[in-house]
Amino acid sequence: MAGGDKSNNPVLLQVENLKKYFPIQGGKGNAKWVQAVESVNCFIRKGETFGLVGESGCGKTTLGRTILRLHEPTSGKIIYDGEVIYDGANGKNQPKMLPYRRKMQIIFQDPSASLDPRMTVGEIVGEALDIHNMCKTKEERTNRINELLETVGLNAEQSNRYPHEFSGGQQQRIGIARALAVNPEFIVCDEPISALDVSIQSQIVNMLEDMQEELGLTYLFIAHDISVVRHISDRIGVMYLGNMVELGASRELYDNPLHPYTKTLLSAVPIPDPEVSKTRQRIVLEGDIPSPINPPSGCRFHTRCPYATERCKQEVPEWREIEPDHFAACHIL
Ligand SMILES: Nc1ncnc2c1ncn2[C@@H]1O[C@H](COP(=O)(O)OP(=O)(O)O)[C@@H](O)[C@H]1O
Ligand code: SF4
Ligand SMILES: [Mg+2]
Numbered sequence: 001m002a003g004g005d006k007s008n009n010p011v012l013l014q015v016e017n018l019k020k021y022f023p024i025q026g027g028k029g030n031a032k033w034v035q036a037v038e039s040v041n042c043f044i045r046k047g048e049t050f051g052l053v054g055e056s057g058c059g060k061t062t063l064g065r066t067i068l069r070l071h072e073p074t075s076g077k078i079i080y081d082g083e084v085i086y087d088g089a090n091g092k093n094q095p096k097m098l099p100y101r102r103k104m105q106i107i108f109q110d111p112s113a114s115l116d117p118r119m120t121v122g123e124i125v126g127e128a129l130d131i132h133n134m135c136k137t138k139e140e141r142t143n144r145i146n147e148l149l150e151t152v153g154l155n156a157e158q159s160n161r162y163p164h165e166f167s168g169g170q171q172q173r174i175g176i177a178r179a180l181a182v183n184p185e186f187i188v189c190d191e192p193i194s195a196l197d198v199s200i201q202s203q204i205v206n207m208l209e210d211m212q213e214e215l216g217l218t219y220l221f222i223a224h225d226i227s228v229v230r231h232i233s234d235r236i237g238v239m240y241l242g243n244m245v246e247l248g249a250s251r252e253l254y255d256n257p258l259h260p261y262t263k264t265l266l267s268a269v270p271i272p273d274p275e276v277s278k279t280r281q282r283i284v285l286e287g288d289i290p291s292p293i294n295p296p297s298g299c300r301f302h303t304r305c306p307y308a309t310e311r312c313k314q315e316v317p318e319w320r321e322i323e324p325d326h327f328a329a330c331h332i333l
Contacts, residue, residue, distance in 0.1 A: 006234050007249070007325070009045040012186060012218050013067065016041055018076035019088075020059075020066045024293070035292045036062040038242040038300075039076075041319050041327075044186075044235075049212065049219040051229030051250065053265070054239035055289060060222045061109075063239070064188040067220070068104050069097050080104070080186075102132045105179040109191040111171035115163040121149070121174050122159030128181040148177040153207065169200040173207075180211065189221045193228070205232060227269050230254055235325075238262045241300040242292050244319070248326035259328045260305050299331065307332055 020037040037059045044050045052060050065071045067078060075088035080103075085095055108114035115124055125145050128134075135141035146156035152173040163171055172192060179187055189208065193201040209232060211217060223229045229236060230250060237247040238261065246259040257263045267283040285304045290296050296303045302312040309331070317329040 006045050006048040009047050011043045012046040012081055013044040013220075014077075014079040015043065015067060016077040016079075018063070018066060018078065019074040020062050020071055021074045022062075032293055035242050035295055037066060038295075039319075040239075040242075040244045042237055042244055042247055044218060044220060046218055047212070047216055048234040049221050049229075049232050051226075051233030051236040052220060052222045052239065053224065053226045053229060053236060056224055057289065057292070058239045059242040059292070060224075060239055061190055064106065064190050064220055064222055068106060068188060069100075070106070102182045103185045104188075105182065105184040105186070106188040106190060107172070107175050107179050107192045110195050111168060111175045112163065114175055115171060117163055120160050120162055121154070121166075121177075124163075124174060125149070125159075125177050125181050128178050132182045134182060144181070148181055151180065151211075152177045153203075168196050169204060172196060172204055176204075176208070176211075180215075183215075184217070186218045186220070189219055191222050191224065194224070208232075226254075226265055238265065241289060241295055243300055243329065245301065245330070246326075246328040248323075252323075252326055256326075258322055258326065258333050259330050260307050260332075261301050262328075299329075 018037060018040045021033040021035050024032050024034055040063060052063065054060055062071060066073050069086060073086050073088060076086070077084065077088065078086040080100060085097065085100055087094070119127070122145050125148055126141060129141055129144060135144055145159055149156055149159060154170060154173055154177070163174065166174065192208070193204050196204065208219070212219060221229055221233060226236070233250045235248065236250050236253045237244050238259065239245065240261045246253065246257065246262045253262065254266065257266050264283040264285050283306065287304050290300070290303055298314045299305070299308070299312045299317050302308040305312065311331055315331065317331045319327060319329045322328050322333050
């Protein structure tokens with residue numbers, strides 16, 4: 001959480017009732033849908049790190065990519081820096097993304113898969129500069145590539161090498177240099193350290209934090225493990241089966257989780273302090289995560305929630321501000 005309290009910063013990104021369904025072919029020619037993201041509401045403030053957590057398959061990557069319109073949303077609304085960049089009510093008539101592509105970047109989970117193996121590092125970073133006409137002369141371009149490589153802890157002499165000549169951590173640094181090349185404002189960091197050795201994970205996180213402070217960046221930082229984002233996030237959103245179920249300041253969410261699902265997630269996090277540990281009961285969820293192709297009715301968590309009632313099976317819980325700046329969707333709150 002570089003740079004102190006961001007809770008009064010203006011909103012950079014606003015997401016309203018965002019939905020993303022993927023079509024899949026069902027039996028007998030019937031189209032079915034994967035309901036990957038369902039009615040998500042959230043906002044991200046300028047300069048903050050918004051941590052997005054939830055189990056694998058709950059829709060984190062889909063939400064991140066849909067916000068960037070790398071996936072076209074199914075419905076809902078996205079507002080970036082006061083401009084509507086998607087409004088489902090307008091059907092196919094949507095704003096062009098090119099002006100926003102430069103401002104909104106992504107760092108991928110698997111660095112090796114996200115770098116073209118046939119391109120040198122210099123070409124990879126240079127391509128990003130070219131797409132957005134960032135440099136006027138060849139010399140300016142070369143200098144900028146070298147500067148970017150140094151910013152991410154590589155050196156200029158490495159610009160003629162190919163991605164496979166680098167370690168996983170170095171490949172992720174190349175991916176970060178590519179994202180930074182176009183002077184972005186907002187970066188979706190999609191589990192940028194999950195594929196890396198534990199020993200270098202903190203180096204990458206520290207580098208991202210330093211850059212945030214230096215360049216005033218805003219991050220949507222995705223992780224499947226809440227303990228990864230806890231310390232670096234200003235606010236955290238928790239997803240379950242395509243829904244955002246709770247959202248609050250990082251500290252508040254950690255100390256005072258409201259939603260039954262968040263409570264179970266946190267109960268699984270080891271607590272170093274034995275006194276605190278004693279007071280936190282471990283809750284084990286029964287059953288598997290249901291399929292997003294045919295999600296449970298009402299509250300999607302009802303099949304596994306220890307507090308579920310008849311109402312939960314029938315009625316979708318409303319997304320509400322339960323306490324100031326602390327949101328959740330649950331009938332018993
Ligand atoms: N392109 C796609 N086509 C069909 N289904 C998809 C596609 N991308 C993701 N999904 C499905 O959407 C759900 C959410 O996936 P994802 O967003 O990758 O979750 P997470 O990042 O939280 O692990 C999963 O059930 C996944 O299989
Ligand atoms: S709405 Fe019902 S099923 Fe859903 S989390 Fe709340 S108590 Fe559990
Ligand atoms: Mg993912």
